[in-house]
Structures are given as structure tokens and as C-alpha cells.
Amino acid sequence: MKLSHFEFDLPEDLLAIYPAEHRDESRLMVLNRKEQTIEHKQFKDIINYFDEGDVMMLNNTKVFPARMYGNKEKTGARIEVFLLRELNAENRLWDVLVDPARKIRIGNKLFFGEDDSLVAEVIDNTTSRGRTLRFLFDGSYEEFRAKLLELGETPLPKEINREVEPLDEERYQTIFAKNEGAVAAPTAGLHFSKHLLKRLEIKGIDFAEMTLHVGLGTFSPVEVEDLSKHKMDSEQIIIPESSTKIINKAKKEKRRVCAVGTTVMRTVESSVSSKQELNAFEGWTNKFIFPPYDFSIANSMITNFHPPKSTLMMQTAAFAGYDFLMEAYKQAVKEGYKFSTYGDAMLII
Numbered sequence: 001m002k003l004s005h006f007e008f009d010l011p012e013d014l015l016a017i018y019p020a021e022h023r024d025e026s027r028l029m030v031l032n033r034k035e036q037t038i039e040h041k042q043f044k045d046i047i048n049y050f051d052e053g054d055v056m057m058l059n060n061t062k063v064f065p066a067r068m069y070g071n072k073e074k075t076g077a078r079i080e081v082f083l084l085r086e087l088n089a090e091n092r093l094w095d096v097l098v099d100p101a102r103k104i105r106i107g108n109k110l111f112f113g114e115d116d117s118l119v120a121e122v123i124d125n126t127t128s129r130g131r132t133l134r135f136l137f138d139g140s141y142e143e144f145r146a147k148l149l150e151l152g153e154t155p156l157p158k159e160i161n162r163e164v165e166p167l168d169e170e171r172y173q174t175i176f177a178k179n180e181g182a183v184a185a186p187t188a189g190l191h192f193s194k195h196l197l198k199r200l201e202i203k204g205i206d207f208a209e210m211t212l213h214v215g216l217g218t219f220s221p222v223e224v225e226d227l228s229k230h231k232m233d234s235e236q237i238i239i240p241e242s243s244t245k246i247i248n249k250a251k252k253e254k255r256r257v258c259a260v261g262t263t264v265m266r267t268v269e270s271s272v273s274s275k276q277e278l279n280a281f282e283g284w285t286n287k288f289i290f291p292p293y294d295f296s297i298a299n300s301m302i303t304n305f306h307p308p309k310s311t312l313m314m315q316t317a318a319f320a321g322y323d324f325l326m327e328a329y330k331q332a333v334k335e336g337y338k339f340s341t342y343g344d345a346m347l348i349i
Helices: 043-049 141-151 166-171 187-191 194-203 241-252 262-269 311-320 322-335
Strands: 027-032 037-042 055-059 061-063 067-072 078-088 093-099 109-112 118-125 130-136 179-182 206-212 235-239 257-260 281-285 300-304 345-348
Touching: 027 043, 027 322, 037 043, 037 322, 043 194, 043 345, 055 241, 055 262, 078 109, 078 130, 118 141, 179 206, 187 300, 194 206, 206 241, 206 262, 235 262, 241 257, 257 262, 262 311, 300 311, 311 322, 311 345
Parallel strands: 027 345, 055 206, 055 257, 061 179, 257 300
Antiparallel strands: 027 037, 067 078, 067 109, 078 093, 093 130, 109 118, 118 130, 206 235, 235 281, 300 345
16 A cells, blocks of 8 residues: 555644543444444444443553753753653653754753753754753652653644643543553543443443553654555553453453554554464564554454544554545545544444
């Protein structure tokens, strides 16, 4: 498949700028691959498609406030710093992206907070916008992390073209978020409310948690026409033994095993045994899924509506079937479904 196969016309007003008022009341499009039917529902109706013993696999990563604003020494120029990952806790070393990058060179110092209570020195260039920073901070590691939380803001993606608001702190986080380390939310999980999770639990649906710390690689544009040449950035994943037992049992019993989001799908497809079972794993994945692809673990999937030419759309097409997904997206545009992070949801069965 080629990059150009994933081009479609997305009207700007269909990019969701705010989430639905209630998490579980976003719209839901249901794609039945066997029947080739498309239904239009509300997200809370998802309960009607699952039975006792079915499994939902959840990504319990937690977004940390990764976007900070500092000032460059001498000039005072305002610089956006996006924290990507901690390289060394003891030395306070972090991989970051800076904007505007052309002004930031090795040796420069950046000051954060109204009282300049945090200082960082640029010690390396990694990519055109990437830098390695060493934070200079007198307190303990716990105090340093608390300072990052205090100075950082919710890292809304750029397509949500507005200032961060207080509601984002809660809504750009799933209600089952636990393990801090993501710089973007696993968006399919944002549709679950506490009430809906409780109703699913009462119905006998099992939940299997795992972690993929979403990095910016998920959103990096694909710049090659031949998809086999695209390289994904590595992201950290953790699949606990307890979750593999729940999932493998459901698979054996021919239950519905649902990946809640593309991040979960990539996680489980990164650790499959020769017997097509899920293995426990802790490490990194740079798996890139695009059509055609044989899936080993999940037989259903919840996902959002993704922007044109995105790796997320490509993975969804591999699962739904390319022609079927393109038809669904055509209907979504016509029916005014909201796309992207805060947008509506799709269930593929």
C-alpha cells in the first residue's frame, strides 16, 4: 500500500476542538466486517456488543504535563520545550523538542518559572528540533519531578488549535490512567466513563491492562510513498503476566477480545508467541501496522477517526479492511462525525 491511498478530504470543522460533554456520549460508528454493515450509535451503546467473558484490553498509561515554556538566557526569547523522555534520573537528563529550534544551541541555558526556579542547559542536538537538556535543580529528585509537574501543562496535540483550559487536565486523561510516562493520551480510552466501566463490569466483561507510553512518534508524519520504508519511533511497553492469562483464556474460549485503541493493538502484536498467544513483556516496540496484516490477538477494536495519511488510520485500515474503512470514513464525513483526539469513536467487530 502507498501513502497516497490514505488521502481523503477532511473538512476543518470536523476536527474536534473540545470533547463531548459526557465521555460516553460521543458518537459511535459500528463496523461489522462479516456483514459489511455500518451502524450509528452512542458510545455507551457499546455494552450491547459484548457479553460475559469477553475482554477489553486497556492502555493504562498516564499523560504527564510535558509542554513547558522557558526563556533563553540573555535574549529572554520565549522557547517551548516538549519533554519526550527521561534519559537519566540522577543527572536530570531529558530528551526534548524545542521550538523555535534554530535559536537553541549547545551551551545555551533556559530559565523556567516566574522566579527562574528551574534552569536547563542544552548539552546535545539529537534531531532538527530535538535536544538533550540537563536540568540544574538543587532539591531532591521528588522535588524536581514536582517542579516539572508544576511548570508543565497538558500537552494537547497541535491540531487542537486553542489554549489549554482547566477541563483538559481531566479530559485529556483516561479514567484508568495509572502509569505516568505518555506525552499523548491513548484516545480510544477517553470515551469510557466510570459509570460505563461499572456497567461493563457488572455484565461480566473482563479488563486486561497493559501500558504503552505514547510518544510523539505515533503522530510523526509519514513522508515516504512506500509504507514499508517508514520507521516508527520506539515506545516503551509493559504487558503483565496477569493480563496475558485473561486474554489467552478468552482467546481459547473464542470470546470477543477487544483492543481499546491503536496503542493497545500495537502493544499486543509486539509480543505474540509461535502458538499465537500473548506473552508477558517489558521493553520497547517500534511496530508499524499497515495493510495487509494478519492480527493474532484482538478480534475487535475501538478507535477514533484519524486524520488523513496517519499511521493510526493505516493500522485501522489493516484491521477493518481498506475498502470498508474508506467507505466508513466517507460516511463519517457526510454524517459530520468528529475526527482526531477529542473526536468520536468507531467499534470494529
